[in-house]
Amino acid sequence: xxxxxxxxxxxxxxLLAGLSLTIGSVAVPIREVIAAVAGTLDPESVNAIILxxxxxxxxxxxxxxxxxxxxxxxIMQTVxxxxxxxxxxxxxxxxxxxxxxxxxxSPVAGRIATPTVLAATxxxxxxxxxxxxxxRYLEQTVLVLVLGLLFSYAAxxxxxxxxxxxxxxxxxxxxxxxxxxxxxxxGWPQIAFPPxxxxxxxLLRALASRMDTLLLGDLYAESSGIDLRVLRxxxxxxxxxxxxLCTAVCGPIAFLxxxxxxxxxGIAASARHRFLVPATALIGxxxxxxxxxVSRLPGSDRxxxxxxxxSLVGVPVIVVxxxxxxxxxxxx
Amino acid sequence: xxxxxxxxxxxxxMILCLVPALLAIPQVLAQEATxxxxxxxDHATILEVRDGSPGGTAERYALVRHNAPFVDDGSYAAxxxxxxxxxxVLSSSILPHLEDLGVLDTLVAVDDRRxxxxxxxxxxxxxxxxxxxxxxxRIDRERxxxxxxxxxxxxxxxxxxxTVAALDAAGIPVxxxxxxxxxxxxxxxxWIRVVGALTERTAQAEAILxxxxxxxxxxxxxTRRIPADRRPRVLVNAPWRGQWPVPPADSYVxxxxxxxxxxxxxxxxxxxxxxxxxxxxVVLRAAAAxxxxxxxAGWNTPGDxxxxxxxxxxxxxxxxxxxxxxxxxxxASGANDFWESxxxxxxxxxxxxxxxFHPELLPDHRLFYYRSIFP
Numbered sequence: 266x267x268x269x270x271x272x273x274x275x276x277x278x279x280l281l282a283g284l285s286l287t288i289g290s291v292a293v294p295i296r297e298v299i300a301a302v303a304g305t306l307d308p309e310s311v312n313a314i315i316l317x318x319x320x321x322x323x324x325x326x327x328x329x330x331x332x333x334x335x336x337x338x339x340i341m342q343t344v345x346x347x348x349x350x351x352x353x354x355x356x357x358x359x360x361x362x363x364x365x366x367x368x369x370x371s372p373v374a375g376r377i378a379t380p381t382v383l384a385a386t387x388x389x390x391x392x393x394x395x396x397x398x399x400x401r402y403l404e405q406t407v408l409v410l411v412l413g414l415l416f417s418y419a420a421x422x423x424x425x426x427x428x429x430x431x432x433x434x435x436x437x438x439x440x441x442x443x444x445x446x447x448x449x450x451x452g453w454p455q456i457a458f459p460p461x462x463x464x465x466x467x468l469l470r471a472l473a474s475r476m477d478t479l480l481l482g483d484l485y486a487e488s489s490g491i492d493l494r495v496l497r498x499x500x501x502x503x504x505x506x507x508x509x510l511c512t513a514v515c516g517p518i519a520f521l522x523x524x525x526x527x528x529x530x531g532i533a534a535s536a537r538h539r540f541l542v543p544a545t546a547l548i549g550x551x552x553x554x555x556x557x558x559v560s561r562l563p564g565s566d567r568x569x570x571x572x573x574x575x576s577l578v579g580v581p582v583i584v585v586x587x588x589x590x591x592x593x594x595x596x597x
Numbered sequence: 598x599x600x601x602x603x604x605x606x607x608x609x610x611m612i613l614c615l616v617p618a619l620l621a622i623p624q625v626l627a628q629e630a631t632x633x634x635x636x637x638x639d640h641a642t643i644l645e646v647r648d649g650s651p652g653g654t655a656e657r658y659a660l661v662r663h664n665a666p667f668v669d670d671g672s673y674a675a676x677x678x679x680x681x682x683x684x685x686v687l688s689s690s691i692l693p694h695l696e697d698l699g700v701l702d703t704l705v706a707v708d709d710r711r712x713x714x715x716x717x718x719x720x721x722x723x724x725x726x727x728x729x730x731x732x733x734x735r736i737d738r739e740r741x742x743x744x745x746x747x748x749x750x751x752x753x754x755x756x757x758x759x760t761v762a763a764l765d766a767a768g769i770p771v772x773x774x775x776x777x778x779x780x781x782x783x784x785x786x787x788w789i790r791v792v793g794a795l796t797e798r799t800a801q802a803e804a805i806l807x808x809x810x811x812x813x814x815x816x817x818x819x820t821r822r823i824p825a826d827r828r829p830r831v832l833v834n835a836p837w838r839g840q841w842p843v844p845p846a847d848s849y850v851x852x853x854x855x856x857x858x859x860x861x862x863x864x865x866x867x868x869x870x871x872x873x874x875x876x877x878x879v880v881l882r883a884a885a886a887x888x889x890x891x892x893x894a895g896w897n898t899p900g901d902x903x904x905x906x907x908x909x910x911x912x913x914x915x916x917x918x919x920x921x922x923x924x925x926x927x928x929a930s931g932a933n934d935f936w937e938s939x940x941x942x943x944x945x946x947x948x949x950x951x952x953x954f955h956p957e958l959l960p961d962h963r964l965f966y967y968r969s970i971f972p
Contacts, residue, residue, distance in 0.1 A: 289877055290874075290875040290877055291878055291880075309911075311880060311881055314908065315877045315880055318911070319880065319908065320877070323839070429735055432711065432930070432931050433711065433894060434893075434931055437837075437893070442838070446838045448839025450905070450906040450908060451907055451908060452907070562875075566874045566878035567872065567874065
């Protein structure tokens with residue numbers, strides 16, 4: 266059964282967030298979870314610290330981060346009319362990672378704060394601009410993907426050059442960042458991520474009909490009176506900020522960006538962005554919280570790498586997309 | 598008793614010496630160290646290093662005096678002429694042994710000045726007398742070969758380490774170091790015997806070992822009778838992005854805590870190596886902690902901890918002001934003497950920890966490697 270409205274998709278992220286707050290490596294009684302939500306739990310107690318300072322920030326960051334990365338993937342797939350476009354595939358995530366490396370590995374080691382986010386966003390936008398330029402000249406999907414891969418290699422290589430000269434503390438910080446995780450310390454990300462994701466969803470929802478016309482070709486879009494240059498730049502700016510923000514705070518997060526829009530298309534009765542934008546955001550949020558929960562191996566005190574869990578979900582989706590696309594046709 | 602019932606160490610000692618030296622009577626020199634064994638045979642000293650490469654097998658090295666009538670039967674990883682005159686040391690924990698044995702002049706290459714605390718070695722690097730060859734993935738094999746070492750002491754990254762293969766091909770013997778994998782502080786110190794055997798400073802190595810081991814035992818005796826309820830529960834290490842590295846119960850860190858009269862919070866953790874535990878698990882157990890030791894590099898003040906992760910301020914030892922880090926002897930480059938001379942002075946590290954856990958037992962001891970993060 267396919268959904269005619271994205272509204273039912275609101276339920277899974279809420280339920281999963283509740284579940285993620287409730288279960289973890291430490292068993293917290295459900296009445297204390299309810300008390301914590303109601304604000305009546307003693308804030309000095311260990312369970313309050315676990316619920317409010319450990320689980321809540323990671324759930325909020327996973328919800329927001331998952332939605333933002335998924336939306337960034339949807340934007341890239343629409344702008345490049347390429348089913349395999351996404352922050353990881355096109356090298357945008359690596360560009361953001363290079364920005365982070367510049368800040369973290371420089372002698373003035375940066376913590377996860379404004380300079381890191383700005384540098385990551387700048388790196389993501391730089392790669393997006395390159396990809397867009399190449400795409401306009403070549404107009405060949407596969408070549409753009411290959412070039413994205415090359416940009417990714419180049420960004421990673423530059424990061425490695427910086428690592429070679431880094432001090433041990435900066436290097437350690439960068440290596441841990443590169444594992445990717447939603448388990449961030451309490452602070453501005455938990456406050457900023459959910460509104461940023463909602464804001465991006467509202468903005469893209471407002472641009473939904475224009476995004477639809479992008480898929481129908483430049484001629485059609487221009488004949489509809491749309492300024493393609495402005496639209497593409499606006500969309501890529503949004504994608505760059507979303508990827509930069511997520512990458513700076515959470516590290517490289519695999520597969521969410523490229524896989525989630527396809528899951529949204531798979532369950533949608535309509536391929537129009539009016540549906541796809543909110544659906545992608547909500548599925549991205551759900552998938553991120555689920556992957557984070559699985560990576561914590563509830564009931565055990567060990568953790569799995571988040572990206573390993575996400576890859577187990579992402580790889581089958583990509584394989585299905587490739588099989589559906591047929592030989593050499595990777596457009597939407 | 599059939600041969601299967603003979604204790605394995607005796608069988609291995611017999612095989613080790615009988616094969617290469619024909620009926621020599623073995624004399625076992627290393628006892629507490631679990632990763633190496635030294636056997637004195639007629640015409641050679643046999644050094645066996647176990648698990649020098651994680652997952653690897655034991656490697657045997659024949660240490661032979663110049664012109665000794667030793668016959669290499671091909672079973673050795675390397676035949677090394679002793680005393681070794683030119684050594685490249687790519688691990689900072691071995692450097693203090695060279696200094697203690699008075700053979701620092703044999704050092705011809707080091708890995709990276711940013712990992713070295715010793716002033717004398719740093720001066721030689723700054724004067725251009727001692728080349729740096731890089732460490733880890735940045736190792737420069739050409740520079741090692743150019744330094745013309747007779748021997749390289751190195752911790753390989755695996756059984757197929759390319760640096761070991763390249764140096765082998767260049768005819769430079771490499772001894773795989775496994776000191777960092779020893780389970781007790783005294784076992785780590787015993788690696789001075791390896792350096793002593795290589796440089797023919799065996800007697801000096803033995804004297805230093807006995808002196809420091811005896812001092813360590815004296816200090817340990819101070820805390821031996823402390824009942825469990827008077828032993829502070831000790832939290833170790835600090836988290837990185839939601840994961841907390843926790844060494845197992847049979848690690849050298851746990852041994853230090855036990856010997857210093859503390860109770861390791863994870864005295865029940867049975868694991869082959871350090872485990873990365875979920876933050877909330879640690880928070881739950883750390884509620885019972887009274888002292889917190891060993892933070893991340895560069896975390897030297899309460900502000901450093903809070904800036905990294907404000908949740909750390911809610912840990913019980915932080916609230917009570919009992920947080921100590923081994924950052925008392927650290928250079929601006931990040932080089933930390935705890936990892937260097939600390940490996941050769943477990944008795945000082947132990948004294949520091951006793952001073953932290955039970956100040957009344959060592960009232961005159963001033964912390965050497967450790968310091969409180971609170972001013």
